[in-house]
Amino acid sequence: MSVERLEVTSADIARIAGVQPTAVSNWRRRYEDFPGPVGGTDRSPRFDLTEVEAWLRRQGKATAVPAAQRLWQAFDAVRGEMAPEDALALVGLLLLHQWRNPGTRLPAARDAVAGLLEQAEHEFLSDRATGAGVTDLVARLPDAELGPRQLALLGEAERTAAEDGPEETFRLLCERFLDEGPRAGFTATRPELADLMVHLAGEQATGTVLDPACGSGTILLAAAARGPRRLQGQEIQPSLARLAALRLAFRRAGDGSSRRTSFDVHTGDFLRRSAYRPGRADAVICYPPFAERNWGHEELAHDPDWIYGQPPRAESELAWVQRALAHAAPGAPVVMMLPPGVAFRPSGRRIRTALLRHGALRAVISLPTGFAAHYALALQIWVLRRPAEGEAVPEHLLLIDSAHEYGPGETVDGQRVCARIAELWTEYTASPESFTERPGVARAVRLIDLLDGEADLTPARHLPLPAQPDALAEQLKAVRADFERALHALNRAVPDALDLPEEAGGTVGAEEPEERRIVSLNDLIKRGTVHWRRPTSVAGRPSETDSGSGPGSGTGAGSATGDRARYLTAEDILLSRAASDTGPPPGDPLSNAPVRAGDVLIPVLAGRLAARVATEEDAGAYLTPGVHLVRTLEPELLDPWYLAGCLSGGSGGNHRLTGTSSSGSSSSRTDPRRIRIPLLPIERQRMYGAAFRRYAEFARILRTAHDLGQALARYSTDSIAAALTPAAGELSPTP
Numbered sequence: 001m002s003v004e005r006l007e008v009t010s011a012d013i014a015r016i017a018g019v020q021p022t023a024v025s026n027w028r029r030r031y032e033d034f035p036g037p038v039g040g041t042d043r044s045p046r047f048d049l050t051e052v053e054a055w056l057r058r059q060g061k062a063t064a065v066p067a068a069q070r071l072w073q074a075f076d077a078v079r080g081e082m083a084p085e086d087a088l089a090l091v092g093l094l095l096l097h098q099w100r101n102p103g104t105r106l107p108a109a110r111d112a113v114a115g116l117l118e119q120a121e122h123e124f125l126s127d128r129a130t131g132a133g134v135t136d137l138v139a140r141l142p143d144a145e146l147g148p149r150q151l152a153l154l155g156e157a158e159r160t161a162a163e164d165g166p167e168e169t170f171r172l173l174c175e176r177f178l179d180e181g182p183r184a185g186f187t188a189t190r191p192e193l194a195d196l197m198v199h200l201a202g203e204q205a206t207g208t209v210l211d212p213a214c215g216s217g218t219i220l221l222a223a224a225a226r227g228p229r230r231l232q233g234q235e236i237q238p239s240l241a242r243l244a245a246l247r248l249a250f251r252r253a254g255d256g257s258s259r260r261t262s263f264d265v266h267t268g269d270f271l272r273r274s275a276y277r278p279g280r281a282d283a284v285i286c287y288p289p290f291a292e293r294n295w296g297h298e299e300l301a302h303d304p305d306w307i308y309g310q311p312p313r314a315e316s317e318l319a320w321v322q323r324a325l326a327h328a329a330p331g332a333p334v335v336m337m338l339p340p341g342v343a344f345r346p347s348g349r350r351i352r353t354a355l356l357r358h359g360a361l362r363a364v365i366s367l368p369t370g371f372a373a374h375y376a377l378a379l380q381i382w383v384l385r386r387p388a389e390g391e392a393v394p395e396h397l398l399l400i401d402s403a404h405e406y407g408p409g410e411t412v413d414g415q416r417v418c419a420r421i422a423e424l425w426t427e428y429t430a431s432p433e434s435f436t437e438r439p440g441v442a443r444a445v446r447l448i449d450l451l452d453g454e455a456d457l458t459p460a461r462h463l464p465l466p467a468q469p470d471a472l473a474e475q476l477k478a479v480r481a482d483f484e485r486a487l488h489a490l491n492r493a494v495p496d497a498l499d500l501p502e503e504a505g506g507t508v509g510a511e512e513p514e515e516r517r518i519v520s521l522n523d524l525i526k527r528g529t530v531h532w533r534r535p536t537s538v539a540g541r542p543s544e545t546d547s548g549s550g551p552g553s554g555t556g557a558g559s560a561t562g563d564r565a566r567y568l569t570a571e572d573i574l575l576s577r578a579a580s581d582t583g584p585p586p587g588d589p590l591s592n593a594p595v596r597a598g599d600v601l602i603p604v605l606a607g608r609l610a611a612r613v614a615t616e617e618d619a620g621a622y623l624t625p626g627v628h629l630v631r632t633l634e635p636e637l638l639d640p641w642y643l644a645g646c647l648s649g650g651s652g653g654n655h656r657l658t659g660t661s662s663s664g665s666s667s668s669r670t671d672p673r674r675i676r677i678p679l680l681p682i683e684r685q686r687m688y689g690a691a692f693r694r695y696a697e698f699a700r701i702l703r704t705a706h707d708l709g710q711a712l713a714r715y716s717t718d719s720i721a722a723a724l725t726p727a728a729g730e731l732s733p734t735p
Contacts, residue, residue, distance in 0.1 A: 006049040006070060006152055007039050007077045013052055016069070017061050031059075049073060067160040071169070072176060074156040078149045084177060085216075085239035090150065091157045092170050092246035093120040098158070099166035099253060106158045110146050113154065124249060131264025133275060134245045137238060167250050174247060178216060188215060189287050189337070193372055194222035196418040197285050200363075200383050200425055201333045207282030208232060210327055212270040213320075217244025219285050224251050224261055231263040232281070234270050241267040271319055272296050276327060278305070284324045287337040292316035308354040312347040321384065322351075325360060331388035337372060338380050343457040352455040356447050359393035360384050363428070365421055366459045368403040368412045378403055380459075383425075396435075396444040398428045399459040404440045439464055476715040483712050486705040493698045521630070522673035529638055531631040532673065568595065570603035570626035573612050576700040579621040586622055594620045595629070598640045602628040602647060602672050609675075611647035612696070613640050628672050642685035645692030646677045 010028075014021045028034050035052055037045035053065060065073075078087050097120035098104045107113055125135050161169040178188040189197075197219060198205050207230075209223040214233030223231060231248060235241035245265040252260055266275035295316040300306075305326040311319040317338050324334045342348060343364060355361040363383040372379040387393075402417050424442045428435045435444040445462050524530045565586070566579040586592040595601070599614040603626060623629060632638050680688070 005038065005148065006073050006156070007046040007149075008049045008052060008073050009040070009044060009046055012073060012076075013047065016052070016065055017056055019061075031055075033058075046077075067156070067163050068169075068172060071153075071156040071160045071173060074149070074153040075173065075177075078153050081145075081147065081149055083239050085237075085243050087150075087153060088174060088177060089239070089242045089246060090117070091153065091173065092243070092250070093117060093124060094154055095157060095161055095166035095170045096120065096246065096249055096253065097123055098161065099250075106154055110151065113146055113151065124246075127249070127252075130245070130249070131232075131262070131266075133234075133241075133264045133266030137242045137245055137265060137267060167254055170246075170250055174216070174243070178218070189218040190372065190414060191218060191222065192414045192418045193337070193367075194219045195225075196421060197335045197337070197381065198222045198226060199422050200335045200381065201283040201285055202429070204332055205283040205285070208280065210234075210276060210281035210284045211286045212274070212276075212284065212324060212327065213286045213288040214244050214265065215240050215287070217247045217265070219287065220244060220263070221247060221251055223283075223285065224248065224255075224263075228261055228282075231261055232276055233263070233265040234275050235265065235267055236269050238267040241265050269296075271300065271316075271323055274323070274327065278326045279329055281328050282332050284328045284332070284334040285336075286320070286324060288317065288320040290317060290339045295319055308358070308360070309351040311351065315342070315345065315348045315351070317342045318348050318351045321355075321382070325384060325386050328386040330386055331391065332386050334384040334386065336382050336384070338382055340366070340378055340380055340458065342382075343380060344454070344461075346454070349453075349455045352457060353451060355384070356397065356450055356455065357393070359387050359391070361397060361457075362394065363398035363400065363425065364457045364459055365398075365400040366403055368417060371403075371412045371414060371417065381421075394432065394447070396432050396446055397450060397457070398425070398432070398435070398442065398444055399457070399462050400424055400442045401440065401459040401463050404460075404463075473719060476712075476719050479708060479711045479715050483705065483708040486701060486708050490698075490701045490705050493694075493701050495694060495698055517679045518676050519679050520673065521675050521677060524638065524677075525673060529632070529634045530643075531629075531633055533629045533631075534625075534627075566621040567624050568601065568618060568621045568627060569624045573601050573603050573627060574610055576612060576696070576703060578617055581624065592622055594622055596631065598632065600630040600632075600640050600644045600647065602630065609648060611644040613644050613693075630672060636682055638679075639682065639685040639689040641689030641693045641696075642680075643677065644696075645688060647672065647675055648692075 008016070010024045011021050013024045017024070033055065035047050035055055038048045040046035049065070049070070075084070075087060075091075078084075094106070094117065097116070100123065104116075107116060121138050124130070125138055157169060157173075164172070198209075201209075201223075205223055205226050206228050209220070209228045209230070210232045211217075211219045211223075212234045214220055214235045217233060220231045220233050233241070233244055233248075235244060242265075245263070248263045248265070252263065255261070268275055291314075293313070293316075296319075297311070297313040300319070301310065305322050306319075307326075308322055309318075311322065321334075321336060321338075321342075324336060328334050343352075352361075361382065361384050363381075365381040365383070367379050367381065369378045383398075400421060402421055424438070428442075428444060432444055435442075437443045440463050443463055450457065450462075521530065521532070525532050565583060567581040567583060568579045569581050572578070572580050595614045595618050597614055597616045597619045599618075600611050601614055601618075601623070602609075602611045630643065632640050632643065
């Protein structure tokens with residue numbers, strides 16, 4: 001067969017040559033003999049791989065491209081003309097045929113290639129081990145026009161198979177595609193998780209195993225390793241269903257055992273129209289889609305499978321749970337990957353309670369965040385069992401939190417996590433009543449303790465953290481030392497009865513009336529003495545729940561760490577603490593410029609009026625929408641500490657002028673422009689300002705001592721409790 005042209009992008013060339021993409025751009029500008037584009041666009045040109053290879057060899061910059069890499073480039077190039085799953089199916093049909101018929105070569109003529117693929121399809125369907133669903137899938141295979149890129153893909157697949165073997169070539173190509181995650185357009189199950197789910201299903205996974213949301217077939221392949229009698233899959237996307245069928249066909253062709261597994265894969269919506277008869281599967285194992293809104297809530301309202309309750313519209317996962325249980329044989333296991341919300345959402349409480357009361361739910365296992373999917377979500381594995389008639393309801397539910405050992409951002413050892421879960425499950429199934437609790441990790445919880453008003457099955461809620469006496473002792477020692485230092489500083493900072501400057505006569509209001517002119521802050525704004533700003537929005541700033549940093553995460557001076565900026569919240573102002581929130585810098589820095597030292601910061605909502613002068617530590621942070629900023633533009637007319645003290649004072653009727661109550665609460669909405677200020681000579685302002693500053697520092701130290709005292713009491717209590725708590729191995733089983 002003639003060699004068709006393979007095209008690569010600048011990024012591909014960089015990977016081949018082992019350089020940064022900018023180096024390829026430099027080569028294009030510096031070298032006149034660098035190959036010109038043969039396709040693509042001006043912004044994303046594509047080049048002939050053969051020409052690029054020759055140029056790299058002339059420059060001494062690279063060796064020959066490995067066959068597997070050339071195959072991937074050919075596969076990547078064909079994506080623009082057909083679905084990648086269909087391209088994989090094209091390669092799979094060819095390689096499966098060549099594997100079964102050694103010596104078969106790809107012909108040179110295009111029509112002959114089409115004829116060979118038809119022969120490969122017929123041979124694939126003639127295998128008696130495949131079911132009617134596979135026949136329908138192949139019949140629905142889109143007619144692929146065998147253009148230059150498709151022919152190049154098939155040619156590279158044949159050449160790679162000559163080196164690595166047809167089975168290995170197809171397996172590696174599929175794995176590389178599935179590893180792309182979001183770019184592939186779906187989330188593939190990790191192989192180690194698929195193996196774990198099959199293990200949790202137990203010995204019954206050697207009969208008929210059903211995956212009603214089989215995707216590309218990873219779970220079915222894991223089940224195939226156990227030598228089941230039959231594998232059944234259903235997938236709503238035909239292209240993925242075809243890919244699953246081909247992967248299973250390769251697995252069967254390479255199985256040298258005397259009892260080879262038969263299989264069938266259908267395409268269709270499992271919730272609306274199952275391809276299989278209910279109550280027949282020896283095990284059901286699946287990773288269903290999440291948060292589906294159009295799953296058939298209305299049309300399936302009276303479905304007979306909803307024996308545990310009508311699934312609410314927002315609980316598509318509980319519809320999958322019940323449909324899967326209905327397709328399992330009595331006493332058969334059902335293992336499902338589900339999002340964490342299924343365990344605690346109020347809308348699913350009734351169904352969760354019914355599952356527990358009937359003994360259908362046996363274990364809930366939390367996985368580390370991001371381990372089971374490309375997004376940051378701690379998914380769960382639910383182990384269920386269809387109750388058999390006359391079978392006793394178990395007294396316990398196994399709860400496992402495998403995420404306990406991993407902190408945010410830590411690399412998760414997938415094999416270790418799965419092995420640990422499998423070990424705990426094996427121990428529990430051997431004797432649920434004598435299962436040894438692992439504090440913070442695993443516990444057999446009595447069902448009666450779960451059947452409360454919420455039926456919250458989140459493992460972490462029912463797993464007390466393990467006691468660590470040594471760590472608690474170190475924490476207690478450190479907190480005690482900090483508390484003693486804070487008490488010493490507080491003792492030095494305690495002010496006199498009225499710590500006023502002597503120059504002010506030691507009496508509030510000792511100034512002459514003509515020196516105490518009363519003005520509003522709005523008057524000073526109009527005169528240009530101060531600048532007032534309240535940011536109404538911060539584009540791109542995350543909410544408090546997804547900011548990525550907790551309180552106290554400020555990084556000191558400077559507005560950002562990398563692409564993260566610090567934000568001062570209203571609570572930070574009230575508690576006199578450093579910026580506790582982070583997020584992307586504001587989209588419009590002119591309307592929300594960073595804070596400067598000396599700015600006066602005022603919360604919008606507060607139980608009483610409060611103001612704080614920004615320090616050097618605060619400088620560079622941005623303000624959230626809940627904070628006003630007042631900046632002194634004429635420091636010879638107005639002292640910032642004096643202004644902050646006047647704004648924070650409770651006398652003079654300022655509280656009655658600041659604003660109105662918010663929604664009937666005790667918090668007032670502050671409008672600092674209406675606040676009245678005695679405008680004294682600057683020398684007297686600075687004297688009073690120094691006094692205000694001393695009281696503010698006293699309040700800050702007092703709050704720190706209070707917080708440390710609370711922490712000291714808490715750690716002391718924990719240390720005593722830890723001394724009384726037996727080690728995990730000494731715990732007796734829950735009665």
